[in-house]
Amino acid sequence: MLRYPGPADRTGSRRANLVLLLRTLREQGQVSRAQLAVHSGLSKATVSSLVGDLAQRGLVRPAGTTAGGQGRPGELVELRPSSACGVGLDLNVEHVGATVMDLTGEVLLRRQIACDVPASGPERVLDLLAEALAGVLGDVQARGGWVVGATVAVPGLVDTDGAVVRFAPRLRWREVALRNGLAARTGLALDFFGADNDANLAAIAEHHAGAAAGLDDFVYLTGDHGVGAGAFSRGELVRGHLGYAGEVGHMTLDPLGPWCSCGRRGCWETQVGLGALLHACATPDDPVRDPALDPDSRMALVRARAVSGDRRTLDALHQIGAALGAGVAVLVNLFNPAAVVLGGYFAALPEWLVEPVRSEVAARVLAEGAGGATIVASRLGFQAPATGGAAHALRRVLDDPATVPIEEHTEHTEGMVAP
Amino acid sequence: MLRYPGPADRTGSRRANLVLLLRTLREQGQVSRAQLAVHSGLSKATVSSLVGDLAQRGLVRPAGTTAGGQGRPGELVELRPSSACGVGLDLNVEHVGATVMDLTGEVLLRRQIACDVPASGPERVLDLLAEALAGVLGDVQARGGWVVGATVAVPGLVDTDGAVVRFAPRLRWREVALRNGLAARTGLALDFFGADNDANLAAIAEHHAGAAAGLDDFVYLTGDHGVGAGAFSRGELVRGHLGYAGEVGHMTLDPLGPWCSCGRRGCWETQVGLGALLHACATPDDPVRDPALDPDSRMALVRARAVSGDRRTLDALHQIGAALGAGVAVLVNLFNPAAVVLGGYFAALPEWLVEPVRSEVAARVLAEGAGGATIVASRLGFQAPATGGAAHALRRVLDDPATVPIEEHTEHTEGMVAP
DNA sequence: CCACTTCGTTGAGGAGCCGATCAAAAGTCG
DNA sequence: CGACTTTTGATCGGCTCCTCAACGAAGTGG
Known part of the structure; x- marks a missing residue:
């Protein structure tokens, strides 16, 4: 109350x-x-x-x-x-990155540092994050600007106030005190730093200047090995009691489906995650499945085959699209969004995924015309989480300009x- | 933006x-x-x-x-x-009702008028609603109070501003201009009237003074022939783009499940709706399945059998509870609520339903400890929607006391x- | 009976917004 | 070309509404 x-x-x-x-x-x-x-x-x-x-x-x-x-x-x-700026910090499996956005919404610069994050362990990765941040801080100052805050995009569960990473299976992190670690390494104030789920931040980015610009109610879907969602309602993120909302990857959509790494069967991400796609469209010795390859290159390969009309690839995409649509239909029934934005690897293959999703949703949603929901591909792709992190950090100024001192x-x- | x-x-x-x-x-x-x-x-x-x-x-x-x-x-x-009061109007299959709540949150009075709503048609039902309203208006005035608004709880889809019932299959209503109809019949201003989905209003009631009192993030589940949800995020209802959020009844949870009246298979409500319960725990000629019986009496019968240890009933309840838990787990993963409130007929049988739901949710939710979600039964039962309607109508005063004239x-x- | 405490009212002062007014800087028209 | 019109942006007085400090009121305790 x-x-x-x-x-x-x-x-x-x-x-x-x-x-x-x-x-x-x-x-x-x-x-x-x-x-x-x-x-x-x-x-x-x-x-x-x-x-x-x-x-x-x-x-x-x-x-x-x-x-x-x-x-x-x-x-x-x-x-x-180039006056007040926000920084979004990226935390991926194979690199960390920093993205700077200024008040106008323009992305000023991006930096990446390659790093095997799961293998390096949290301490080393925090060092690299602090290094990336220090780099862009310098660049921003050189342009006459200043940075008001930094938000880390984490592929996992983050506690409500953004201080601690609770559980990030892809990074092999559990209970990592992100905020304290970064504040100690940089000497900046604790409240300079925030952290949030990557799907949430990607949703913020799409809301800010992407496929969901200006929409108060929409759902963003991130596609990688796992699947996550960021949902906006009334122009604000749905975060839930402890900030764990949007964990769609382990919805049980088929009690008899394949086994998932979480120990249960039929989880959505076993059907539509990157693993499912690669399994469906490539043989085990296919170069596309080389774990050393970065997501962009992988998607470029799959894309090229789809463009060339490769039957196996096209069948695989259609199958993934249908399974994607089945889950999206659940989200549409629940949230009645104006749009569902397909991000992550889905955004790299919209020509083959969007249509199957659309028809599946139209068939499965109770409200007429899918309740007004359109299915669109992300415009920001894999850069959405970091961009959203920067936008989120900037909210400090946009929500209270008086915090900027008069100088x-x-x-x-x-x-x-x-x- | x-x-x-x-x-x-x-x-x-x-x-x-x-x-x-x-x-x-x-x-x-x-x-x-x-x-x-x-x-x-x-x-x-x-x-x-x-x-x-x-x-x-x-x-x-x-x-x-x-x-x-x-x-x-x-x-x-x-x-x-008994000063400023709100009225909640009920729209059920076998009766219409009016509930009055005053500023203190106290329910002052309830009225019901029996009526076969689907058979009578919208015009006749609107007459009865206006009659019920006029009755309580008089009662309130006699106590020295006045009514600031009325909200109708509709078991179906209502448009965003509460003017038109888009689709209410149980009432056999489609595109009914509720607000205009009531304003014309009563002579009251258009903005005196609102309407909302019954699950949404029930959620408001539980949030106001029920099982979810004071919780900013929770999900309410209504159980009748269909199943609906009302979700709170940040202390506000999640309504969605056109106000159709929370349509959980037709989530496909099992691609091979039974056929649903909506024409698809495996919808959640085929597993946990009142029909599924009665099918599981009673033979076709069982008096419990007599359509003339009102929900309360039915539940009393089922309850009595469960209390007496009837094996068939207990098995049925356990089966329903498990299916309920499977769907609730999806909601918990998506919304990360602090609580899931089981309303409608579920609230009449908590001793046998809550525990199976709880264990199923614990097993299926990714976040530790079900993300902090507790499973509780509604305290308001079938009265929740009307109570919530009254509370919603009162928000006009609670959100802007200056609308009340100085007299x-x-x-x-x-x-x-x-x- | 007198200090002491706490309550609610009063009055002075300040933050912040608005409407009216006015000078400035254009176009427009005879 | 010069007076008139239009529009902009700054300034001033007035209003609302909040706060702080001071004060009388109404109890308790010694």
Whole structure:
């Protein structure tokens, strides 16, 4: 019953209005104060004051004037690129990576460090993560920006507040104190760091500027050896009681199905995981099944065969697509999403997977027209989790611009009024 | 991307604080202004002003003084019973009903009108609903209260804004303009009326004062001929894009399972619906399967047999419980709820159903300890949907007490200060 | 009876928004 | 070309609503 836990913050309206302008600027690009006033419903006086505030914090800058039209031209304002940035840290089986996004939503840079993560053990991997982070911190500073936080995308269960990795079978991690480890290695504050499930962060990325942009209700599916889901409801992630929501890989869809590594039978990921795909479309000695190969190259190989019309590959994809659709239908019945975004390896083969999924869903969902759900492929592919991590880290600023200290940004704020 | 669609409401802090006090009063019962100030984090001055405001609207009243303790005794304040009320309207196969709840969460009265709903057709049923509503409106007025809204619990798909019943197979309804029909019959405003899926409203009821009280993340399961779910995430219902979320009854859990009335095989409700239970525990000529019998009596019969140790009944319940657990495990993996509340007929037989569900879930959920999910029976049983409808209608006041006009409530407001 | 404590009200002050007003910087038109 | 119109953005007074500090009120304990 604690919907409103704290006292209603008295400076809350100021913050909410700063957020409102920031969001408008991110959507519209360059806007004059007068346009901001109309779009936001605030008075011109208030908008002037708010824009001055944002300028003092270095978050916006002048951007010329409006052309044409009668009357005095407006002074355009835009988000300052390469100012406040968020970092998404990647934790994969064969590499770690860092992705930087700025306020405008632009991805500024990506770094990767190859590493056999399961073999190296958590301590060594945290060293590498800290190294990747330090690298991009330097790059961002060189561009005149600063980093407000970093979020790690973990292929496994992470506790609610993002401090500890509970269980990540693919990495062979269990109870790893991620946040403490990174804070100790970098000397940065604890609350600089967060962590979340890779499917959740990928969903954030698609929501931010991908296949689910602007959708309040959708489901993202990540496809790798395992299968995970990130679900948005009302524009927010469904996280669950302890943050473990979206564990779709081990739904039992067929009581008589194949055995799963988790010890049970008929788990969805035995039917649609990368293992199932490779098993269906390649013989054991096929180069596609070489474990040393990275996902992108594998998918390129499978793709090439599908394009060339290889019967075995096409049959395999159709079979996987149908099994995928059976599970997606469950998700659609449960969440009634506006879209289901197929990510991970699924996104590399949309021409052969999307259609079978679509028809299976149409046949299995109770609500007419699949309840309005469209099936689409991710636009961000394997980069979605890290991108989402960066977007998530940026939320600190986007949700409360007042956390950015007021400092000197004179070279960018000429002619902008202090409140 | 429209998280903040409107301008930040400038009077928002006032409203938020009124809501804060109202919620505190609902939880704590009788509280002094000083205690309210401490609990809410607001200043004593503000609390005095807000309480005066609520008193003028007739929502709170004096309730004596604090006993014992040093210093000046506090003047207790409490929510005024039988003041603002919400109505939940029930739409079942064999009756329609009305339930009234007041601000304190107390159910003031219930009315039922027997009626063969599928046979009567929507027009006749809307007449009866309007009649039931008119009856309780009178009763409430006689107690010095007033009704702020009514929400209809529909066993089927309702559109997002609660105006139209899209599809309710059990009622044989399709595209029924519920809101318009009720507004026309009663002369009340359109926005007086709402409608929602019965599982959603039952979940609201359990969240409000039932088995899921205070839980932000839980799933409610309704059990009747069909099976439906209402899921809470972050303290809010998961409704989905068009409001059709929670349609769990037709999840395909066994590709080779029995045929369902929807034309497919292996739907969950063929395994755990009331039909499956009766089929498993009674021969065709068993009186329990008499369609004229109401759900309560049926369950009483089955219950009596289970208590007496009837082997066939016990076997049937164990089989149903296991099948129920298989589906609940899917929900737990997806939503990671703090609790799964078994409602409808399941709630009438908890001694035999809860344990099989619990063990099945423990075996099938990936996260340790079922991700913290407990399995509990509903406390409200078949009354949950109507109760939730009333609670939902009350949200209008609880979310914005300022919608209640300031009128004369002098007999109750002596000594209470105007702002 | 008098300190002491706690409660609720009052008044001054500040944060923040809005409407009105005004100067500035264009186009438009006679 | 100069006056008029239009639009922008800053400024000012006023309003709402919160907080802090001070104060009288109403009890208890010595």
